[in-house]
Amino acid sequence: MTSPSDGTLVAEPRTDAWEFGDFAYGLEPLTMPPVGDATVSSALVPSALPPCNPDLVLFRLRLLAEGGTPDLPDTFTDPTDDQLFWFRWITGHQISFLIWHLMGEILERNTDREIPDRASLARLETYAYGYCAMLLYTGSCPIDLYQSLIRPRMYLQHRSFSGTWASDFVPVRGLFRGRGVARGDAPEAAGLARAVDVHKTIHDGIAARLVPEGRSLLQQTMKETVVRPSERTAILYDNFFMTLRAPVDGEGITSQLLRRLDAVASDVAARGLYPLGYGGDERPKELRSAEVAHCENRIGHLLHEVGEAAATPAKPLS
Template sequence: MSRAVETIALALPHTGGWDFSDYPYGLEPLTLPQPGEPYAARGSVEQSDTQEICRRLQAAAHAGFEIPEPPVGHTMERLFWFRWITGHQVSFIIWRLLADALARLPSASGSERAALSTAITEFVRGYCGMLLYTGSSDRAVYNGVIRPSMYRLHSTFSGTWALDYPPVRSLFRGRKTPAVVESEVEALTREVRLSNQIHFGVASKLVTGGRSLLQRSITERDTAQPRMWGEVFDCYFLTQRGVVSAPEMSAQLLRRQKALAIDLRSNGLYPVPADGEIPRELRRPEVTACEEDLAASLFRIARLAVGLPATDRPRTVAR
């Protein structure tokens, strides 16, 4: 990435109208560290600045973001492509934040352990929302545009190639609940269960045969993936690996979080009617609650990412 592009892509967003990419529902590259690698000690953004812009964005959202004029040639295909790529980029950031929290949890105690436990549940909740967001297209766009684009890049393109997923795979597969505080165990267990429920529901809605590329990894045994495949996956989702500071990663999250919030206010989560029966997994009250909580959940994750406490977190509807 050139220095000019990097300066824009790592910059904090404004609080006014659309400023993500060159036009509404355009794309931007994402820069993340390699999994397990530390953040840079310093970068072009300070944590105090990310905290201030996070607060201001939240206030702007409450006041109502300005709805952008659709760009020339705007179609539902462009909107859903934006959601597919940018929503996955947000998921990668959430996975990184979740992996960081899980790594810190064993040595934490007292108030830090309680705060990490709450954050872990929030990150899983946020990923549930991103599954709904990236899977919000109709079957025609998914099978006519999105799925073929993965096949064209590699005929066996798979979600198992995601570099940021292995550190959190065990949690999402429900193999072992991390050592969160006792008061958080039930909520975290529900959110993990919800993530799998939504994933199956979205796959049933979009994919012929009802199985998504990432879902296949849930039942298949673990295998070592060639590093090249991870780089192919990153390339598809406009993600590169480099040295960035934690505030710079947060700035990239804030840029996307604002764009998603404007999109949701402008278009709603489902801008076109379902072109088939909604799967039963997506008709449950806990999924409806997650849909209604999506924008607020993104702000809670943004606050946690910049070092602020999450606020007003609703629980998943108990079953």
């Protein structure tokens, strides 16, 4: 960062191919607009958002989706398993927040319509599959590492730590629960309904694999205390995922998303979706379905499609 005479922080452009964080598999804070219980924590964006060249990122995403090899800098070093899967857990969730935000905007623009227009439905479908990709990406860690690294850290943040505290999910909760247009009653919404169904299959499969006993931290502690979503839990959740709340415009949302998609696509291209393998037929039946395999095989394309959708301005509703 440089500091001009007025004291404003300005992000300096990076010159190497891995342009996320301060080092390979480093993390970046995410800045999101307030929503639900998550209120503004700053009247201003805390610092200049890192630079992003959308055309360059989309070019790289397309090349990686088509089987290209990431051009990693000479200083790039292999991460430890802890570093790799902690990066995937945090950054994958941040991408999910951004996707939910973009979907929420579409739903809000179509509030007065029983069925969103075709362009909006296509974007919703693209983003829904993008969320499927993030579920697979964050859930790619081995169960022993999840149990030894990720779950204990969530427990230390709060013994009832829960995904129900995710404020950005509130505007799309009904959609991902198969309500409204996601029921698929309208023929033009059939693709979106299928994407929502695939999301549920993946979500249930990852939960069954990572938490075999079937009880989340929230469910485990319900006898001790009942913790409902509130401004306090929203802060705890945002803090865990390095998320700040401040006014952010559409360009800021897109640039933050593209930077993360670029890093994730480079990671998957270099190491694969399952760098430590997975249990083959021992995987839950949900994760052995043809629909899930299709998402796994197309994850690079899904990342590129999300980037293209986010970087293309939506046309005004007629």
